Amino acid sequence: MRFLIRRFQPEQIRELFLVVLIVLVVVFFSSQIPGYFSARFVNRISTSVVVVAILAVGQTLVFLTRNFDMSVGSIVGFTAYFLGQQLWHHPGIPPWAAVLLAIGVGMLMGAINGVLVAYGRVPSIIVTISTLAIYRSFLVEYSDAVPITTNNLPDWIVNLPPLSLFSIGDVEFRLIFGIMVLVVVIFQLVLSYLPFGRRLYAIGSNPAAAEIAGFPAQRMVFTAFLLSGGLAGLAGFVFLARFGNISVLAGIGLEFSSIAAVVVGGVSNMGGSGTVFGAFLGALLIDLLENSLFRWQVISEFWRDAILGMLILSAVAIDYVVIGRLRRAWARAGLQMSVEEAQEKPEVAIHAG
């Protein structure tokens, strides 16, 4: 028991719970819809989850510092359009340059958010709602209402989404899914093993203490927004590849999907706790539900959003009630163990009790 308590934190239990929930959803719909669980369905989900999952990674970084990034929907739309237009007029741009261009444009937009929030000390919700609108209007002005269509794009990007790295039976491991996995793994490692990552947790955990702790907290909040913008740019690239036809409405609402994913994935809106892997699971669960409900004729499509809304609310409720209790239990167990250990070596005074 003692070993288990030391080994697992409440957050990990929560992630395990999400995995179980995802399995339950699959089992449930398999029993409701004939031929539901197939290789084709797996391939569809693994393609459609990519954009929101990448955004959720960036959103996690920002959430950890007790902030929001509402502007990502417009950043995705703008970078997708901008990149499409560049590829249309300069078809010779190599793929790697196209990806870097998208990330660069996204970072620029994220940097504006970051400067205003970290150095201007404007609440992030206000900054990013404003830039959400500003970046969208910028796109409308810039595009001159001329949409990008698949016909304008070079072949390599149009053929990218179905491109498979390898396959097991009919289940394909597609390149864009691979990109997403890479992003999730990299940022999971960043958050666990880089001082920058740990300090993001610290900032959200106690902003007042972070100010006087002796590390550059402002710069770190800025960097979180910068990275969120860059990841939104990358998501814009994937968005362009997947849909090909980009209008001024591209990416509208993605900011909500990304926030829903991180909240369901257990990233606390009060900062300080949550993981990138959890956010990915959140994105996966939401995408799975959306796709499944779409095929399930019993529920009218008007109820789909309501079900997602209820999912988000229950995720937050779980966060406050269950995780809160688990944390207190863990804290008690921790104290108990310290006391017991102190009693085992009586020369060391009890300080934790």
Place this chain on the structure above:
Amino acid sequence: MAEPILRMRHVSKRFDMTQALDDVSLDLYPGEIHGLVGENGAGKSTLIKIMTGIYRPDHGEMLLDGQPVQVQNSQQAQAHGIAAIYQEPMVFPDLNVAENIFISHQDRGPVVRWGKMCRDAKAILAKLDVSLDVRQQARGLTLAAQQTVEIAKAISLDVRVLIMDEPTASLSAHEVTRLFKLVRSLRDQGVSILFIGHRLEEVLRISDRVTVLRDGEKISSHLREEVTVEQVIRDMVGRDVSDFFSKEDIERGELLMSVRGLGKENAFQGITFDVYRGEVLGFAGLIGSRRTDVGLALFGIDPADSGEIILEGTRRRIRSPEEALKLGVAYATEDRRKLGLNLSMSMASNITLPMLAEYLNPLGLIRRRAEISTAEEFRKRLSIRTPSLTAEVEKLSGGNQQKVMLCKWLNSDPKLLILDEPTRGIDVGAKAEVHQTISDLAARGLAVILISSDLPEVLAMSDRILVMREGRQMGVFEHADATEEGVMTAAMGQYTTAQEVAP
């Protein structure tokens, strides 16, 4: 004697109307615990905030090893080996103990090596002779343990000057003993410690040298063995009381309220007093003495959970501010900017807010003219200086804002008015006017409870003074018997001398 590590030379700092620090010099020697004492507002916090780079001084300089240094922020303070531990520990609840210790380190390589970090944390805690699970989240730790984590953090950063701002405020006696052991062992390792405390006996117990600040000035600085408790207290309070307006002598009216054994869990207990019409009852005590909590309980914001309140002969329960106002009890808060006034609204709107129901016409709309006439009446009565009755309260001076807040509650026609720090942060002239107003109110038969950290003010204005310390009533002094030393001694918990001064 070794050279001082840190010297503060002629440091001054001013905030708007208040001179928080005035030409203060202080030397911190290696291997010495330097106690810093003073009343609330004496400038202790400002001084340490300058040392840690949160504020920059208007004048004066800081010398580290004889070299002038500029400390602009906490990173630079840390780089110079200066760290501070506050009353409320500044830990990160979501991170574990080891991470909290090493979160600010810049030199531990590009990657967090969890295993090494935990081993290093264990080693540091072992050096402090403390048993804590380094993998435990800081969330579950007691305050004392959180403080230990902060001390461990400071040590891991090779701190040379450790500032402790009332570290014992929320610790039990046992925990204080542990802390002191720790502090002494740090001193023996050559660290220079600046120890700020409210409990004088504690400060004197731990310190090698004691410096007293009063009203932003350094009054005295002595080696511990050269001073007595009495002398330190005298240095802390010795102010010229004649600066203060005195309450006029008024015949005490009939009994208004009796409070018997009032208590609230984790706040205060055993509060017992009577207050009469036409009387000012002062509440004295230091920060953390829970005087405000008693005020909030009487006004129903945080109702008491034991004891009784008898108002004009009837036992009453006050469970909400609405009930309190109906019974004729009003409370003017200590934090007028945050809680007391709506700064962007006019004086008239502020005054009528609690009693707005009486300013409505049959359609439920506000009768502007009635509001204005009430405001005009009060403006004359309290001689409030304002550009107009409809000007935003924000634009008034601190003293006039304070008067507007008084009007706000006087308009409810209370029998008992509780004033919490009514003169904090306003200049001397305005203070005198507020004092005059309080005196006038008492003369009209109002009972006033005056909560104030300004000891001379309480002494000058009160008919009787109730002294509190850490939620307990330490005694009630009659005006004639109350001296600064006596009240301060009771407030600092020096029982023995308290009996000598006020038998």
